[in-house]
Amino acid sequence: MEKYATVMDKPVKMMRKPVKVMECIRQGQVGGGETHMLSLIENMDRSRFEPVVLSFTDGPMVTRLREMGVRTHIIHTERPFDFSKWTRVKELLQQEEVDVVHAHGTRACSNVMWASQSLGLPVVYTVHGWSFHPGQSPLVRRIRMMGEQYLTGKAAVNISVSASNRQTGTLHIRNFNSLVINNGIDRNKFDPYRGAFKDIRQELGIPADAMLVVSIARFTSHKQPLTLIKAFQSALRGLPDGHLLLVGDGDQKAEALEMVNIAGLNARIHFQPFRQDVPDILAAADVFVLPSLWEGLPIGLLEAMAMGKAVIATDVDGTKEVVKDGYNGLLIEAGNAGALATALVKLCNDEALRKQFSRASMEMVRVDYEAGGMTRKIEEVYCSIIKR
Numbered sequence: 001m002e003k004y005a006t007v008m009d010k011p012v013k014m015m016r017k018p019v020k021v022m023e024c025i026r027q028g029q030v031g032g033g034e035t036h037m038l039s040l041i042e043n044m045d046r047s048r049f050e051p052v053v054l055s056f057t058d059g060p061m062v063t064r065l066r067e068m069g070v071r072t073h074i075i076h077t078e079r080p081f082d083f084s085k086w087t088r089v090k091e092l093l094q095q096e097e098v099d100v101v102h103a104h105g106t107r108a109c110s111n112v113m114w115a116s117q118s119l120g121l122p123v124v125y126t127v128h129g130w131s132f133h134p135g136q137s138p139l140v141r142r143i144r145m146m147g148e149q150y151l152t153g154k155a156a157v158n159i160s161v162s163a164s165n166r167q168t169g170t171l172h173i174r175n176f177n178s179l180v181i182n183n184g185i186d187r188n189k190f191d192p193y194r195g196a197f198k199d200i201r202q203e204l205g206i207p208a209d210a211m212l213v214v215s216i217a218r219f220t221s222h223k224q225p226l227t228l229i230k231a232f233q234s235a236l237r238g239l240p241d242g243h244l245l246l247v248g249d250g251d252q253k254a255e256a257l258e259m260v261n262i263a264g265l266n267a268r269i270h271f272q273p274f275r276q277d278v279p280d281i282l283a284a285a286d287v288f289v290l291p292s293l294w295e296g297l298p299i300g301l302l303e304a305m306a307m308g309k310a311v312i313a314t315d316v317d318g319t320k321e322v323v324k325d326g327y328n329g330l331l332i333e334a335g336n337a338g339a340l341a342t343a344l345v346k347l348c349n350d351e352a353l354r355k356q357f358s359r360a361s362m363e364m365v366r367v368d369y370e371a372g373g374m375t376r377k378i379e380e381v382y383c384s385i386i387k388r
Contacts, residue, residue, distance in 0.1 A: 018050040019386055022098040026107035028059025028074070029249070030274040031218060032299045033104045033128040036161070036183050039299075041070060043186075043375035049382065052096050054089070056111060060274065071096075080110040080131070081147065090115035100124065100382050106131040106144075109151045122156035122385045124378075126181075127165055129296035129318070132172070149173050156388075157381050162297040162318040179381065183297045184374030187366065190279055190306040197283035204270050206284075210243045211348045214285035214309075216278065216300050217292070219250030224291040224314075224335065226252060229259055229269065231291075231340035236268065238345035247272045247281060282307040286354065287347055293334050295319045302369050305329075305361035310354035312343045322369070328360035 025037050038061065041051045053072040055062055065072045073092055077085050089112055093101070101116045102124040103109035109125045116123045132144040152158050152169070158178035160166035169176040188194070201208055213232065217223040225246060232244045246256070246269065253271070260269045275281060282288065288304035290313040295301075297318040304311055305322070313319045314334040323329040330347060332339040347354060 018046065018048055019099045019382055020050045020052060020097060021100045021102055021382060022052050022054055022093060022096060022112075024054045024101060024103045024108040024112050025056070025061075026105050027057040027078075028055045028062040029057065029218075030059070030061055032183075032296065033126075034061045035299045036126075036128065037104050038064065039184060039186060039371040040375055040378060041065070041068070043371050045379060049379060052098065054092060054108075054112070056085075056108065060276070064276070075111075077111060080107045082111055083114070085111055086114045090118060093119055093121060100385055102126065102378075102382075103155075104128060106148065106151065109155070110147065113151060113154055117154060122388075123154065124157045124159065124381060124385070125151055125155035126159040126161065127152075127169065127178070127296060128161055129165065129294055130168060130172075133294040135293060145172055152176055152178070156385050159378070159381070160296075162321050164317040164321055165296050168317055179377075181374060181377045181381075182369055183299050183302060184369050184371035185299060185302050185306055185365065186371045187306060190282070190303045192283065192308045192362075194279075198277060198280040200277075200280050200284035204245070204272070206243050206245070206270065207241070210241050211239055211286050212243050212245060212284060213287045213289055213344065213348070214245045214247070214281060214304075215289045215291075216247040216274075216281065216304075217290065218248050219246075219253035219256060221252065222293055223248075223250075224293060225250075225256050226259060227335060227337050227340065228289060228291050229256060231337040231344060232269065233263055233265060234337065234341040235344040235348075236265075239348050242268065242344075242348060244269045245272065245281070245285070246270070247275060249273050278303060279307065282309060285309050287312065287344070289340070289344070290314070290319065291332075291334070291340055292316060292319065297321065302365055306365040306369075308358040308362050310347055310357040311361065312340065312347060322364065324360075328357050328364060 056077050104126050105128045132141045160178045160180050161183050163180050166178050219225050288309040288311045290301050294316050295318040311329040313323050315331040325331040330343045
């Protein structure tokens with residue numbers, strides 16, 4: 001990225017400024033899309049690209065970005081297509097002199113598209129799972145499909161984080177086209193052999209010899225924490241030393257706490273807010289569970305598999321691409337507490353199976369889901385847009 005100017009008949013080498021990319025995300029809390037964006041920024045070639053972030057809520061992710069020295073702005077809204085914020089978004093894009101806008105997820109894309117279009121800025125839209133999904137009323141599902149039709153049609157490039165996510169878009173959205181760039185994780189950070197980890201069990205009062213099941217996810221109906229609690233309660237009949245650790249926050253957390261209290265399981269089910277020491281949490285686990293109703297390509301699941309954890313997950317988009325039932329994990333039907341309880345008992349009581357899943361998972365993540373490779377592919381997308 002060099003050019004030359006002539007000053008008094010002498011060629012003078014001049015460096016172009018890095019391409020400025022506005023990375024846009026729906027919230028400042030920690031989630032899959034947010035973790036993806038953090039990995040992208042951490043691995044970005046700063047000699048070629050300058051990231052600036054727009055988040056539509058505050059939270060620990062914003063704090064982390066600012067600690068990294070990344071300029072981060074907040075325009076607060078928790079609604080998609082919130083036209084009352086669009087003028088402010090446009091002013092921010094002008095102020096930052098942005099070259100490319102990269103929107104992560106539907107809410108972020110819906111609130112930056114008008115401003116970007118009005119300024120002639122290209123938009124990259126990464127689909128981290130669709131806003132429409134089974135279980136919605138037909139009217140809500142149709143409205144959300146129409147919203148996705150509009151956004152994907154306006155974007156310069158659409159990125160699907162899994163092939164199954166692209167397939168779902170192709171089935172339901174007219175003329176949908178996208179690249180598949182799988183989520184990637186930092187293998188240096190999520191490496192079970194990298195050295196000593198904090199003793200999370202001692203910190204939380206969980207016995208060292210307990211069979212510890214861990215789930216790290218938002219407390220929302222999408223992630224099914226209440227189904228997991230119900231399944232674990234049932235599984236305890238076959239897991240006399242079982243403990244469950246739920247890490248996260250969300251609108252169903254109060255209900256989950258009450259559910260555990262009523263069942264008298266406070267000594268066996270433990271709660272933590274979202275934490276930054278995820279590798280330490282995973283190092284303490286025997287089994288990782290992700291019982292989501294839908295996914296794009298779940299980063300938390302990839303992190304657990306990179307750490308060599310045996311996993312149980314639901315047979316949904318994205319997840320079923322990385323978990324092969326009986327080979328590197330167990331797949332169950334979404335929303336089925338009985339099937340989840342059975343899987344928990346089976347996996348927790350079979351050490352040989354857990355070791356088999358661990359080896360297969362670590363090898364798969366090492367080969368196919370690395371953050372550096374993901375970032376290079378996304379950088380190529382930015383370059384192709386600039387060249388156009």
